[in-house]
Amino acid sequence: MPKKHWLVKSEANCFPIGALAKCKNQTTHWDGVRNYQARNYMRDEMKLGDKVIFYHSNGEQPCAAGICEVVKEGYPDFTALDPEEMHYDPKSKEDSPTWIMVDIKLVKKFKREVTLAEIKENGKLQKMKLVQKANRLSVMPVTKEEFDEIVRLGNLSK
DNA sequence: GCCAACGTTGGC
DNA sequence: GCCAACGTTGGC
Numbered sequence: 738m739p740k741k742h743w744l745v746k747s748e749a750n751c752f753p754i755g756a757l758a759k760c761k762n763q764t765t766h767w768d769g770v771r772n773y774q775a776r777n778y779m780r781d782e783m784k785l786g787d788k789v790i791f792y793h794s795n796g797e798q799p800c801a802a803g804i805c806e807v808v809k810e811g812y813p814d815f816t817a818l819d820p821e822e823m824h825y826d827p828k829s830k831e832d833s834p835t836w837i838m839v840d841i842k843l844v845k846k847f848k849r850e851v852t853l854a855e856i857k858e859n860g861k862l863q864k865m866k867l868v869q870k871a872n873r874l875s876v877m878p879v880t881k882e883e884f885d886e887i888v889r890l891g892n893l894s895k
Numbered sequence: 896g897c898c899a900a901c902g903t904t905g906g907c
Numbered sequence: 908g909c910c911a912a913c914g915t916t917g918g919c
C-alpha cells in the first residue's frame with residue numbers, strides 16, 4: 738500500500754505549527770473536525786506513516802508551514818462526547834462515535850512558508866483542492882507530485 | 896469586517 | 908425529498 742499524502746488546515750491564530758512543535762513528542766490528536774468528508778478521509782484512508790502538509794488558514798498570510806506524519810490511525814474524537822468541549826456534538830455517542838480523529842507528529846517545519854499566493858501561481862499546483870474556489874475541506878488528499886513541489890518550495894532558502 | 900460559497904437543519 | 912434559512916469557513 739503506497740503512502741498517501743494529505744493537507745490539513747489549522748487556523749493560524751488558533752493552532753499554528755509552533756503550537757504543535759511545543760506538544761509532547763511534537764504530536765497531537767487532530768480533533769474538532771466536524772465535516773463528514775474530512776471525517777471519512779481520516780477514518781478510512783489516512784494510514785500510519787502518511788505524510789501531511791500543515792497549512793495555516795485564516796491568518797494574515799495563508800500558507801503551508803511544514804510537514805507532519807500520521808502516527809495513529811482513525812479513532813473516536815472524544816472531544817465530541819464531552820459537553821464541556823467546544824466541539825461537543827450531542828449526536829455523537831460513545832458506542833457509535835460520529836467523529837473520528839488521527840494523531841499527527843511534526844516532522845519538519847519549513848525553512849520558509851509557502852504562501853497561498855505562491856501556490857496559486859505555481860503551474861504544478863493548480864489542481865489542488867486548496868486553490869479551487871471556496872474549498873472548505875479541512876482535511877484533503879494531495880498528490881505526491883503536489884506534496885513534493887510544496888516541500889521543495891518550503892525548503893528553498895529565503 | 897465583509898462576503899461568497901458551502902454544509903446542515905428543519906418545516907412542509 | 909425539497910428548499911429556504913442559518914451558521915461556518917476562509918480569503919481578502
